[in-house]
Amino acid sequence: MRIKSKIIAIITAFIIIIGLAWLVWPLDGYIESPGEADDLAQFVKIDGKRDNSKGRYNITSVYLSKAHGFSYLQTKLNPHLSYAKADDVTGGETSEVFNEVQNFYMQSAIANAEQVAFKKANKPITATYRGIYVLSVSDTSHFKKTIKVGDTITAVDGHHYENSDGFIKYLADKPKGVKVTVDYLRHGKSGHTSGTTIKLPSSKSAEYPKGRSGIGIVLTDNVAVSTPQKVTVDPGKIGGPSGGLMFTLQIYDQLTGDKLSKNRNISGTGTMNANGYVGEIGGIDKKIIAAKNSGSSVFFAPYIAPTKEILKYEEQHKTNYQLARDTAKKYAPHMKVIPVRTFQDAVDYLETGKVIQTTDSVS
Incomplete structure (x- = not known):
């Protein structure tokens, strides 16, 4: 009996050691969690001046951290955390190449934001x-x-x-x-x-x-863009293209005298192309949480009409707008999620409260 007890104790200790080791063992992936909703006024200067208005436009982010066993277990308990394989995040590229691409994404988003904002404000831009x-x-x-x-x-x-x-x-x-x-x-x-x-x-x-x-x-x-009014943007460590819409709003409102924000705390996300169209992004549910934590009352979400083919590829099989809306209903019920297809849709809402028509019907 004593030998049997010793064997059981050894096996139990071995299992505990293996379990503890797994908890701290690094995994080939990342934990995605809500990041920040940063006031863009701290990043953007026009002719050397920052925006001093009381309203604010926030760029929302998703925080990435290297995964290990314990953090992976947390994703099973916390609905705001998720695990992603390294290749799904980096596309199989090295960290150096991945960071280079993310930086270019950001610079491209800023260039497109300048083009759309200056054209809308009837200001010259090349x-x-x-x-x-x-x-x-x-x-x-x-x-x-x-x-x-x-x-x-x-x-x-x-x-x-x-x-x-x-x-x-x-x-x-x-x-x-x-x-x-x-x-x-x-x-x-x-x-x-x-x-x-x-x-x-x-x-x-x-x-x-x-x-x-x-x-x-x-x-x-x-x-490459050039303007008579010099725009300087320093996004710090934030990368990727998803801040395009919010950069456009920040630059446009600064150019035109801060008439749109109206003292509101406004967050959002979405890519911006040079023609003013807003594109979908990843992690929008986590960005809703970041916006809520910053006290935002408005959140702009990219909108596309759902189809069976599109929903196959969507995160949680919901479009950006559907996922943002459903997340806000559950965790941020006092925040309005506004669907936008274009930069003009966002401007129309801020000026008049007009919201584009949406549908959940799947074609």
């Missing part, structure tokens, strides 16, 4: 389109070994376009396996390569719901 900035290259791309993250593609088959849509449309209807040539810049030096088109999978794109042809890269526009 935009110089450099080309397509490469965010990632798929493993199935025939350019995998020749095109790198951080390159800027300037021409395809000798054609240069004034936005990424031109490049996409040029390739979209080509058959699979067609040879194309690509000109690019890398660290200021020009390069030239060739490969063949591939068939890209279906996505949330309304224009190409069944997929299209391409060269297998994830891209964004590389644009």
